[in-house]
Amino acid sequence: MAYEIYRTHDVNVSSRGIIANNEYLVFGSSGFVTAPYGDYWKFMKKLLATKLLRPQAIEQSRGVRAEELERFYFNILDKATKKESIEIVKEVMKLTNNMICRMSMGRSCSEESGEAERVRKLVVKSMALTMKIVVAYLIQPLQKLGISLFKKEIMGVSHGFDELLERILVEHEEKLEENHDMDMMSLLLEAYRDEKAEYKITRKHIKSLFVEIFTAGTDSTATATQWTMAEIVNNPNVLERLREEIDSVVGKARLIQETDLPNLPFLQAVVKEGLRLHPPAPLLIRRFEESCEIKGFYIPKDTTLLVNVNAVMRDPNSWEDPDEFKPEKFLASSKSEQEDEVREQALKFLPFGGGRRGCPGIKLAYIFLGTAIGMMVQCFDWRIKGEKVNMEETFEGTSLTMAHPLKCIPVVRINPSISN
């Protein structure tokens, strides 16, 4: 059913139906994630695909991510030396947020200046707010009131982001002429100044997109890393196989880097299996713009569509041992098998949604997850209280998170030499 919707009815369900009619940066009418499928969305999507998130742009910012991975390593090393426990989700939030801030806004948003911490706090607030809004949206009598129910909170978070982003925009404008390092903000400013652009974007559009990239990219990656680490800790066989692979490909003398990922098929399979069992966005919201018929069911215009990604990815008709963490599901023994697998998985593996409104950050997400999980497994052992991690879930908004966030004490396993 999900396949038919995404392939045959993709355009018809390419709006989310969340009506934003205010001027705020969070859930405002200049947002991209909530934008209806139309000229603005198409223009921004093209910009994301051809400039901001294109492979060459991702390649250019590799150095920034490598530095942040090292910083993450040293942070954990410090805790290991002091025998302190860490809450994985919080540490990974810092890592991904720093990476996204620096990739998108250059050096202006650093840990040292305290700006990264401010962004992080605002991201946490807007995630909590998003969850409340989405829940309200799903309850019929509240749907009409929707966003206006949370006006005060939306104003507060939007104001915080606006102040920060306006200052960084001005800094970028001042440096635009001399700036040869084109980060995302500089590229967007170029589009903003382009008189001949197909769509005239505003400063508000730029700021709203940033808010959304921070929230869409940071929280989902941190949640997925936490779940996958919990599965690894609970499955010593997986941990052992993962280490064997990393030790043989990367060795023990240097830190894993993102260029190693294509040579680490088991690590890639572990990441996918984590996303299959614990998708950070288990329910996807869309709306039918026109009435239609799907598999004999008549769907009236304006019907809300919820794709239950969690159910699709645990369907026993599609997956062997659907509730078990077995990364081997994603390993193919031969090249032709691999191609068949990729085709087949496209229909039933949906952690990033599907169709034209699917996640544009997939490539980056796999880099964040692969390097963070790879480094934690390569360099540290992880001690927990008790025998097993408690995998109880809790439902927050449309997100399935760990009811008991994963806390572990890192123990140094290897000490790779670091470049700086």
Ligand code: HEM
């Ligand atoms: C583990 C990490 C991630 C997961 C699981 C994830 C998942 C998703 C999902 C399920 C959607 C909705 C898709 C749909 O409706 O079909 C989405 C949308 C989106 N994601 Fe991601 N995402 C991740 C990381 C990222 C990153 C790193 C970025 C950006 C740098 C990003 C940017 C976006 C944007 C902008 C949208 C809205 C697309 C639109 O409305 O057209 N995501 N993501």
